[in-house]
Amino acid sequence: MSRYMSSRFDHLEEYVPGEQPRDMQYVKLNTNESPFPPSKEVLKALSPEEASRLNLYPDPTAKGLKERLAKRYGFEAENIFVSNGSDDILNFAFMAFCDDSCGVTYPKISYGFYEVYAALYSLDAREVPLKEDFSIDISDYFNVGRTVVIANPNAPTGLLLSKEDIRKILDSNRDNVVLIDEAYIDFGGESCVELVHEYDNLLVVRTFSKSRCLAGARLGFAIAQKGLISDLEKIKFSTNPYNINRLSLLAGEAAIDSDSYYTERAKDIISAREYTVAELKKRNFTMTDSYANFIFAKHEDVSGNDLYLELKARGVLVRHFSKAEIADYNRITIGTKEQMTALINAVDDILEKKGCAK
Numbered sequence: 001m002s003r004y005m006s007s008r009f010d011h012l013e014e015y016v017p018g019e020q021p022r023d024m025q026y027v028k029l030n031t032n033e034s035p036f037p038p039s040k041e042v043l044k045a046l047s048p049e050e051a052s053r054l055n056l057y058p059d060p061t062a063k064g065l066k067e068r069l070a071k072r073y074g075f076e077a078e079n080i081f082v083s084n085g086s087d088d089i090l091n092f093a094f095m096a097f098c099d100d101s102c103g104v105t106y107p108k109i110s111y112g113f114y115e116v117y118a119a120l121y122s123l124d125a126r127e128v129p130l131k132e133d134f135s136i137d138i139s140d141y142f143n144v145g146r147t148v149v150i151a152n153p154n155a156p157t158g159l160l161l162s163k164e165d166i167r168k169i170l171d172s173n174r175d176n177v178v179l180i181d182e183a184y185i186d187f188g189g190e191s192c193v194e195l196v197h198e199y200d201n202l203l204v205v206r207t208f209s210k211s212r213c214l215a216g217a218r219l220g221f222a223i224a225q226k227g228l229i230s231d232l233e234k235i236k237f238s239t240n241p242y243n244i245n246r247l248s249l250l251a252g253e254a255a256i257d258s259d260s261y262y263t264e265r266a267k268d269i270i271s272a273r274e275y276t277v278a279e280l281k282k283r284n285f286t287m288t289d290s291y292a293n294f295i296f297a298k299h300e301d302v303s304g305n306d307l308y309l310e311l312k313a314r315g316v317l318v319r320h321f322s323k324a325e326i327a328d329y330n331r332i333t334i335g336t337k338e339q340m341t342a343l344i345n346a347v348d349d350i351l352e353k354k355g356c357a358k
């Protein structure tokens, strides 16, 4: 930190993204990306002709993309906000809906960026422990008098709350925003997006990075009643009006136009997840019941960190978190069936070398 940096950031610990080592070709199961390329319609939309227009600013209203998303999810364009990845939306939401008089609450074990944004804006943050089985006790979020942020499915556990559970949280927090981060909802969960019609305090945040195979394009969207959306627009137009580049806008539009491709890819992920869960259970792993494109697993005889290092040495990258409550576990992104077979083979080798019974 230089001597010029504002001291208000002294306490800030930045988010650490999953590692992207370049020393060898890894089976990369550590950042919850899709293993599949975008649809052919998306690839076609990213034409040299469109690239040649990069001298021009993109549409700051993102009209075409918003209209498509509105149609796809049964809303109007005014109910849609789009941004440079859903991280950007989370950032705007923390800026817009939290302050000195309104703190924030979220599960203690959840997406690591929530605590970073809370620190960035010096918020009074209440981090609520999960239950012993890693599930969320919804009553912890009743009448909290602060902004509620919950990832559903949660990360890194993959556990899902039902739409009715979310309704209960909304009912008891009518004077506060409830942000439901549905980054992983397309892998078997039920979205709460329909509740937007009933609740003006619900903000549903989604991403193109996971089920829509566009992590590299940086595209996220949110659905809410017009009031919350116009608040986010105000923040966006006060920070970076051109927050989505021309090519990403086109990629997003073409992705919505080729929705069936992504539905099929999500099914592929779900079936690779079922395969992986079954194989790991045979090898004495325990796992949470994940509804996401990752699983959260531990072995009874091999520590979380050890397994992470041994897998890495065999060219398989998974994500290990050092927080004490989850240090026994690894978060393993679900890739293709071939990638998951490579994981299982590496696990077999590790267990054999360690003399663990299969």
Ligand code: PMP
Pocket: 031, 032, 084, 085, 086, 087, 088, 111, 151, 155, 181, 183, 206, 207, 208, 209, 215, 218, 219, 220
């Ligand atoms: N929410 C959750 C729960 C996540 O795990 C992630 C990223 N891994 C994001 C939001 C951000 O995704 P993106 O910025 O790529 O849309």
